[in-house]
Amino acid sequence: MVKGLVKQLRHRMLISGFLIVILLLAGCGEDPRQGLPGGAAPAVIELWHSLAGVEGEALGKEVQRIMDSHPEVLIHLEYIAEGEIAQLAYLAQAGGEGPELFLTTAQALTELFQQGALSPVLGNADSFIGLTSQFKYGEKLYAQPLATDVPLFFYRTDLAQLPATLADFHTAKGVLALTALDTRNLTPWWSAQGGKLTGNGQPVLQDPANLIFLQQLLAWREGNLLLVDPNAWNLFLNAQAAYTIANASQAQGLSADIPWGSVPLTQLTAGQGEILTTRTLGIANSSIKTSESLSPLIRLVEDELLSADSQGAIAKAGKRFPASSSFYSREEAQTGILRQVGLGLAQVWSLPGNALEGKLIPIQDKAWQKAWSGVVPEEALAEAQTEAVKALEAK
Structure with a gap:
């Protein structure tokens, strides 16, 4: 099992390395603006996620939208099964590698936190307090909820x-x-x-x-x-x-x-x-890759994915519901199941992670x-x- 994970990890690191080299070569020359022709190569943000099928496709579309709007950042998506993401992160970080971002289930994020893989989350969101509290340890928040079910x-x-x-x-x-x-x-x-x-x-x-x-x-x-x-x-x-x-x-x-x-x-x-709640997804940033230079771009990607529109698209694809409180103030969320979900999320039991x-x-x-x-x-x-x-x- 571990050997298989190590092999997967080496393969992913090799691909990421080639990608970065190509981008750096492409960015040589004048530097009018990062990410544009003639400018510095865009910064590469690697995001490990456990969203499969149409849910993963929805994430891919949101990531493409972000890159289209922000050429200074290139987001590299890597799918890893929920049950493997913590161990692969452990192996990668032991060698100083791994992604900048994780987007996975609350259970997997808890495992990642417990092994020291996460730093306090940079992105901002308007999530319901009860939903957010599960990712809070002490006075620090280590992930932001993105979608859930009630x-x-x-x-x-x-x-x-x-x-x-x-x-x-x-x-x-x-x-x-x-x-x-x-x-x-x-x-x-x-x-x-x-x-x-x-x-x-x-x-x-x-x-x-x-x-x-x-x-x-x-x-x-x-x-x-x-x-x-x-x-x-x-x-x-x-x-x-x-x-x-x-x-x-x-x-x-x-x-x-x-x-x-x-x-x-x-x-x-x-x-x-x-x-x-159940089936909660969240986003978090790496404890070893959240550097001072990359922090603004990591925050940018998190903020974009945590927007009400982005949450809505990803949640709908996975038959979940957005964690954003502002989403439920919209007209379409005033009736039916969405209204009931919104009322439920306002009364989530606020339990800190520990x-x-x-x-x-x-x-x-x-x-x-x-x-x-x-x-x-x-x-x-x-x-x-x-x-x-x-x-x-x-x-």
């Missing part, structure tokens, strides 16, 4: 009514199908009812509000109102479930013959609660799943609390 509550109008609140859920007579019993899907409802993971910097998974919420989920199951099935979306499509929670992007695959609607999850909690809650969410998920499989809820949460405390002590 969960929505979907309902079938031919099977049951939309409950006005969660308290009315049991009277709606419809089944809610979930792909998994996890915090990501249910954060708005759990947090709106007082659920929490920490208190005074310590785990509190046994908090009474957490127990009450878990007992509520089990009561819904006993009342045949809630089921967990990996095929929950198909159950919804086939009229076997009246409700489901799914990413907003799923709406794009709904056919016209399905009578459906959707609302933000917080509509059922009177606007209370916070959400967790937040303790991020480590506790998987532990809570495990407790919920144990209770779902028959473990007494109090015991499941007690075991989770013990595991959380041990994990904290082991740091």
Whole structure:
């Protein structure tokens, strides 16, 4: 595996080296303006990304637009699979090489930060605060979000009514199908009812509000109102479930013959609660390639890609949604799914990259799943609390 990555890396470095030499030779002569005939060669900014298919094509078009408008910069795109980008960056930077920019998933960016591959991000954006916080460590921001996806509550109008609140859920007579019993899907409802993971910097998974919420989920199951099935979306499509929670992007695959609607999850909690996003993309700059001379051009490229229009084009191609808050003030974002996404993004749970809650969410998920499989809820949460405390002590 490592040998294969090293071979790929050497191949990429060789191509980049030839490209730079050609550009330098082409730029010899007078220097009226960088990037124009007779002037100095344009500066080469290498951007590693993990966008495939039409999403990658959309990025390519945006990059071409930037180069057309700014001849002083040449952007070299290099596709690298999400699962390989951190290790390849590690190998490249160990030899003083690698790209100036990374555009990849939040998970990959977290790996890159943890291995020291990123420096504080230069580009500016008007992203929602909750989205941005995941890339914040201490007082410094190491990436800017570019696109994301949010969960929505979907309902079938031919099977049951939309409950006005969660308290009315049991009277709606419809089944809610979930792909998994996890915090990501249910954060708005759990947090709106007082659920929490920490208190005074310590785990509190046994908090009474957490127990009450878990007992509520089990009561819904006993009342045949809630089921967990990996095929929950198909159950919804086939009229076997009246409700489901799914990413907003799923709406794009709904056919016209399905009578459906959707609302933000917080509509059922009177606007209370916070959400967790998924499928987030971000952009960041290299810790070893962000030099004083290149910083203005790195910032230029980041700013351009983080513009609302550019975010919109890339997000649409990948069936995601822009992270830009100004995008949702546009006329086309005042109705339908875009409005619901905008409302959801305004209530994203603001968790810094090194937040303790991020480590506790998987532990809570495990407790919920144990209770779902028959473990007494109090015991499941007690075991989770013990595991959380041990994990904290082991740091």
